[in-house]
Every structure is written in C-alpha cells, then in structure tokens.
Amino acid sequence: MKIALIGYGKMGKAIEEVALAKGHEIVLKIDVQNNHEFTKENIQKADVAIEFTGPHSAFENVKKCIELGVPVVSGSTGWLEKWDEIKKVCDEHNGCVVYSSNYSIGVNLFFEVNKQLAKLMEPYNDYDVSMVELHHTEKKDAPSGTAISLAEQILSNIGRKKQWVNNPSLTPSDLVITSERIDPAPGTHTVTYSSAIDTIEIIHTAHTRKGFASGAVLAAEFANKKNGIFTMKEVLGL
Numbered sequence: 001m002k003i004a005l006i007g008y009g010k011m012g013k014a015i016e017e018v019a020l021a022k023g024h025e026i027v028l029k030i031d032v033q034n035n036h037e038f039t040k041e042n043i044q045k046a047d048v049a050i051e052f053t054g055p056h057s058a059f060e061n062v063k064k065c066i067e068l069g070v071p072v073v074s075g076s077t078g079w080l081e082k083w084d085e086i087k088k089v090c091d092e093h094n095g096c097v098v099y100s101s102n103y104s105i106g107v108n109l110f111f112e113v114n115k116q117l118a119k120l121m122e123p124y125n126d127y128d129v130s131m132v133e134l135h136h137t138e139k140k141d142a143p144s145g146t147a148i149s150l151a152e153q154i155l156s157n158i159g160r161k162k163q164w165v166n167n168p169s170l171t172p173s174d175l176v177i178t179s180e181r182i183d184p185a186p187g188t189h190t191v192t193y194s195s196a197i198d199t200i201e202i203i204h205t206a207h208t209r210k211g212f213a214s215g216a217v218l219a220a221e222f223a224n225k226k227n228g229i230f231t232m233k234e235v236l237g238l
C-alpha cells in the first residue's frame with residue numbers, strides 16, 4: 001500500500017517505522033516546511049493518507065484529502081467541533097475517513113470496558129465518577145481527545161452526570177476531568193468510581209507511541225479502497 005504522511009512529527013515518524021516494517025511504501029511526507037507539496041498530483045499517488053498534525057490544521061488537511069479522493073486516517077485531536085462538517089464533505093464526495101481519538105488497540109478495548117463499567121455503575125448513586133489524564137508537556141490540547149471519548153461514554157450511561165468539565169467542581173452533575181502534564185508520559189487515563197465505602201478504578205497506560213502507530217497503520221489498511229466514515233470500532237470489529 002502507498003501511504004502519504006501528513007504531519008511528520010513524533011507520530012508521523014512512528015507511523016513511518018511501523019508502515020515500512022509491514023512492507024508499505026511512504027510516497028509523500030508533508031510537514032509545515034514543505035506544505036506546498038500537498039498537491040492533487042502528489043497526494044493522489046497514495047492509496048491512503050495518514051494525518052497527525054494538530055488541532056489547528058487537521059480539519060483543512062482531512063477535508064482536502066477527501067475532496068481529492070484519497071481515503072484519510074486522522075489522529076489529530078482537539079478539532080472535533082468541525083466533525084459534522086467533515087461528515088458532510090465525506091458524504092458529498094463519497095469519500096472515506098477514519099477517525100479515532102486514540103488508535104491504540106488497548107485503548108479501544110479500554111473504551112469497551114469503560115462503557116460496560118458505566119452501565120454497571122448507573123444505579124449506584126453513592127459512587128461519584130471522575131477522571132484523570134496524564135500526558136507529556138508538549139501536548140497542545142487539554143483534556144486529551146481520549147479523555148473526551150471516555151467522558152462521553154460515561155455521560156451516555158450515567159444519568160446523574162450531565163457534562164464534563166476540565167476544572168475542579170463540586171457540582172454533582174459535573175464529570176471532572178483532571179489534566180496533568182509530566183514528561184515523558186505518552187498517555188495514562190484513569191476512571192475512578194469512589195464512594196465512602198470503596199473505590200473502583202480502571203487505568204490504561206501507554207508505554208510507547210508504537211501502539212498508536214500500529215493502530216493507525218491498521219486503520220489505513222482498512223480504509224484502502226473503502227467509502228464511508230469509520231472509527232477504530234469498525235477497524236477492530238468490536
């Protein structure tokens with residue numbers, strides 16, 4: 001498979017390593033200094049584009065890939081207020097986009113555990129639920145996209161929580177997400193249900209970026225020659 005990398009930072013480089021090891025070819029690498037090379041002719045040499053840039057540029061990059069007919073796997077976080085627009089563009093162009101706030105297989109299994117635990121905890125009002133996410137200091141957005149996904153899964157299942165907040169709060173209907181930034185943590189997410197009697201906690205800790213990169217390459221293999229809007233749930237058949 002021929003892959004275009006849009007964003008050649010920590011993730012772009014980790015994805016390149018995994019993709020080459022699996023026998024794929026990197027036909028284009030776009031970063032800020034060679035953005036002018038992100039042309040129709042160049043991008044269409046790729047079967048799939050993998051986009052890991054950041055919150056400020058993801059929307060334009062993903063939209064451009066769809067408009068130019070190249071399936072795109074995006075991992076950039078912090079831009080999902082534009083997601084409905086992307087869905088519209090994708091429908092209009094019969095395109096293909098895969099999005100996940102976290103491509104690691106372990107986190108996607110953790111998402112399923114989180115949903116299941118929230119369903120179990122729903123009737124037990126004595127437990128308050130809160131979350132902590134820990135990342136490296138270069139991370140630009142807070143809370144992490146993964147924390148937002150986990151929070152939304154909890155809000156869909158725990159009726160007594162109405163919204164997530166990224167600051168301390170004593171309002172019982174707030175789901176508090178605490179963001180901590182400590183180097184070199186690739187990412188830890190903790191969901192805690194606490195009562196006066198006991199605490200139930202689930203934790204996912206990423207040890208390296210390789211898990212995200214392997215999942216992103218798997219998603220690119222899935223997206224090749226497909227049309228539609230997908231998440232890791234479909235990629236992994238969960």
Ligand SMILES: NC(=O)c1ccc[n+]([C@@H]2O[C@H](COP(=O)([O-])OP(=O)(O)OC[C@H]3O[C@@H](n4cnc5c(N)ncnc54)[C@H](O)[C@@H]3O)[C@@H](O)[C@H]2O)c1
Nearest residue numbers: 007008009010011031032053054057075076077101102103
């Ligand atoms: N979904 C996941 O599994 C997952 C995992 C890790 C990181 N992320 C997210 O992916 C994004 C990138 O993470 P990273 O750790 O590689 O960051 P990074 O800062 O190391 O790399 C981003 C790269 O994108 C480049 N860039 C910025 N704007 C660009 C543009 N307009 N066109 C082309 N390149 C551009 C930057 O110069 C940089 O080299 C972040 O939003 C991060 O939160 C997602």
